[in-house]
Amino acid sequence: MTRRNLIIWILLIALTTLGFVLGEHRSVPFTILAVASAKGFLVARQFMELRNAAVVWTFALASVFGGILVITLVLA
Amino acid sequence: MTDSTSSSTPTLPSEDWSRFEPPGGVLVWIIVFLEIITFGTGLGVFLYQRGAEPALFAQGRDLLNQPLAFANTLILLTGGWFMACCLEELRRDRSPLAIRWMVGAIITGLAFLLLKSIEYTEKIQHGATFGDDAFFTLYFALTGFHFIHVLVAVLILAYLARQLKRGRFGQDRFQDVEAGGIFWHLCDLIWLLLFPILYLL
Numbered sequence: 001m002t003r004r005n006l007i008i009w010i011l012l013i014a015l016t017t018l019g020f021v022l023g024e025h026r027s028v029p030f031t032i033l034a035v036a037s038a039k040g041f042l043v044a045r046q047f048m049e050l051r052n053a054a055v056v057w058t059f060a061l062a063s064v065f066g067g068i069l070v071i072t073l074v075l076a
Numbered sequence: 077m078t079d080s081t082s083s084s085t086p087t088l089p090s091e092d093w094s095r096f097e098p099p100g101g102v103l104v105w106i107i108v109f110l111e112i113i114t115f116g117t118g119l120g121v122f123l124y125q126r127g128a129e130p131a132l133f134a135q136g137r138d139l140l141n142q143p144l145a146f147a148n149t150l151i152l153l154t155g156g157w158f159m160a161c162c163l164e165e166l167r168r169d170r171s172p173l174a175i176r177w178m179v180g181a182i183i184t185g186l187a188f189l190l191l192k193s194i195e196y197t198e199k200i201q202h203g204a205t206f207g208d209d210a211f212f213t214l215y216f217a218l219t220g221f222h223f224i225h226v227l228v229a230v231l232i233l234a235y236l237a238r239q240l241k242r243g244r245f246g247q248d249r250f251q252d253v254e255a256g257g258i259f260w261h262l263c264d265l266i267w268l269l270l271f272p273i274l275y276l277l
Contacts, residue, residue, distance in 0.1 A: 002161075005157055006157075009153065009156075009157035012153045012157075013154075016149050017146075019272060023142065023276025023277070029277050032272050033272060036269065040268050040269075043156060043261055043264050043265055043268065047157070047159070047160045047261050047264070048099065049163075049254075050098060053096070054096045061108070061109070064112050064116070065112060068116035068120075071120060071123070072119065072277075075120070075123035076273075
């Protein structure tokens with residue numbers, strides 16, 4: 001177990017808790033979706049190890065994942 | 077034949093490929109992109125319907141069990157961490173430890189499926205079923221499709237754990253484990269879209 005993965009997990013748990021609290025307080029969609037995008041980025045770059053691959057993969061995934069969140073923001 | 081202009085010799089295709097190729101290989105990433113686009117389309121339909129029937133969707137959202145979905149998010153992310161640790165140990169040629177982390181990931185997957193089943197039972201007992209209205213039809217369709225993904229991911233990891241125990245993978249041979257891990261994390265990514273959009277907005 002590396003320290004890096006442990007820190008990423010702690011960050012993900014903290015962001016999930018933040019997102020949940022924001023949702024319970026009916027916060028604006030932007031902040032809830034911003035938290036979701038940060039979590040997606042951490043999972044993709046660290047746990048899925050896209051940090052070790054060509055940056056085009058991160059860019060492509062961020063475009064698709066981020067695109068869905070932007071469409072959500074427009075429709076929500 | 078000796079190449080006198082070795083400094084300008086182009087890089088071998090295999091060398092280029094090793095730098096370009098994502099973890100687990102390209103094929104599993106094609107699945108990742110297709111799945112995210114599929115779920116994104118489903119969520120687009122959900123949001124479009126939400127705009128058409130705001131009162132129904134607000135009522136439906138209030139009937140969902142947010143604390144249970146929150147707990148499930150924590151469980152999936154913990155499973156993702158376990159899987160990342162599994163691959164680290166495998167790269168260090170510590171298969172016994174890798175198996176332990178993988179079994180941990182399988183347990184988190186089963187816990188997710190159990191909590192999701194409790195949530196479905198709760199909904200059905202309250203009379204909310206697939207086909208009832210637009211909200212619950214889309215809720216059951218999207219989360220049910222994700223449920224199947226987690227179930228498949230658990231089966232993949234169980235198979236990989238068995239192969240790992242038999243010594244089929246090691247420090248130099250672990251791309252299949254990487255690919256299984258990518259599919260596992262895909263379940264996280266999809267849930268990271270479903271959780272805020274269905275339960276929190």
